[in-house]
Amino acid sequence: MIKLAIVGVGKIVRDQHLPSIHNTQLFEVTATASRNAQLDDVPGYADIESMLAGQETIDAVALCMPPQYRFEAACAAIDHGCHVLLEKPPGATLNEVNHLIKRAAAKGVSLYATWHSRHAPAVAHCKQLLSKSNITSAELTWIEDVRKWHPGQAWIWQAGGLGVFDPGINGLSILSEVLSDDLLITESKLETPSNKQTPIAAHLNILATSGFNVDTKMDWRVPAGAENTECWQMSFETDQGKVALVEGGSVCLINDQIVFQDKDASRYVEYEAIYREFADLIKTNKSSVDLVPLQLVADSFMLGNVTLTEPFEV
Ligand code: NAP
Numbered sequence: 119m120i121k122l123a124i125v126g127v128g129k130i131v132r133d134q135h136l137p138s139i140h141n142t143q144l145f146e147v148t149a150t151a152s153r154n155a156q157l158d159d160v161p162g163y164a165d166i167e168s169m170l171a172g173q174e175t176i177d178a179v180a181l182c183m184p185p186q187y188r189f190e191a192a193c194a195a196i197d198h199g200c201h202v203l204l205e206k207p208p209g210a211t212l213n214e215v216n217h218l219i220k221r222a223a224a225k226g227v228s229l230y231a232t233w234h235s236r237h238a239p240a241v242a243h244c245k246q247l248l249s250k251s252n253i254t255s256a257e258l259t260w261i262e263d264v265r266k267w268h269p270g271q272a273w274i275w276q277a278g279g280l281g282v283f284d285p286g287i288n289g290l291s292i293l294s295e296v297l298s299d300d301l302l303i304t305e306s307k308l309e310t311p312s313n314k315q316t317p318i319a320a321h322l323n324i325l326a327t328s329g330f331n332v333d334t335k336m337d338w339r340v341p342a343g344a345e346n347t348e349c350w351q352m353s354f355e356t357d358q359g360k361v362a363l364v365e366g367g368s369v370c371l372i373n374d375q376i377v378f379q380d381k382d383a384s385r386y387v388e389y390e391a392i393y394r395e396f397a398d399l400i401k402t403n404k405s406s407v408d409l410v411p412l413q414l415v416a417d418s419f420m421l422g423n424v425t426l427t428e429p430f431e432v
Contacts, residue, residue, distance in 0.1 A: 119146040123176045125166050126183025127155035138389035144397040149174040166191045170198045186278035189214040196221050201228040201400045207287055207412050210278035219407050228399040231407040235288035236295045237391035238367025239380035245296040251356035256332040258352040260289040264338035281316025283415045286336035291411040292367050299326035303417040311430035
């Protein structure tokens, strides 16, 4: 078993990492570093430096804190000779992750930038369908209620927290996985609450280099009573019909008929795949860092035409 330390014990660690680590039986959690949280029967430290200086054996570290606070922790873990798993997005900037790639290579450890949505059950099936199709246009729609999914998370509204791109980058990670095109942001309209630093909504045009556009909408505003408008989906008009991937990549349809749905998939399917891949990378002494989803977000900010909207109050 690979001895794993977890840094930043919060929502996603409890919801997904811990059950997935338990189910896959490839890693043993030997320590945590978190300012306010600890796991039963696991030595807990307040910060990564004291954890790495402690007595426990640590082969690998999963960095699960918000992206703005990940870089220094990643450097410390790499310098200590640990393999590193980065929650999505892999960092607050592109160049800090580029530096981590070099730093991990120089130290001979594995660096893994995770994109959990790419492991959703129907993504591979959709990719295969699209590889045999000519696409003429596409849409990506990622709408969720920020109050429901991100209660009390101040960091998502602060610089580097990505705002609506925090969930939206999951859609972009799937889009860039199922298409073989290069993807270029050609238009970006961002709506940002006047009391926040990150957008609450984004409307993008993405040009796929084989010559079609992806009309992309992300929104965190779901009025009370309109919960059924939440959706995490994309669709592609093709010469084979309309191919759609809905429910965050769980179900694939052609012309509104389900063609792939893994009803037996565990609710931890995405993170179980992540931990299997991390173990494989460590075993084979490889790294896996795809920056395309983060580049798309960065380009959306670079081209962003920003409209200030009403203040957001929880
Ligand atoms: P979270 O619960 O708000 O934060 C995780 C933990 O990070 C916190 O409990 C906190 O632990 C630590 N932390 C918070 N602010 C910090 C700071 N300023 N410095 C150092 N540590 C800090 O967030 P989360 O929802 O788990 O998300 C964490 C990451 O996972 C994000 O990158 C997010 O995009 C990704 N993710 C989240 C979800 C989801 O559904 N929530 C899904 C997939 C991926 P201590 O206070 O104990 O230090």
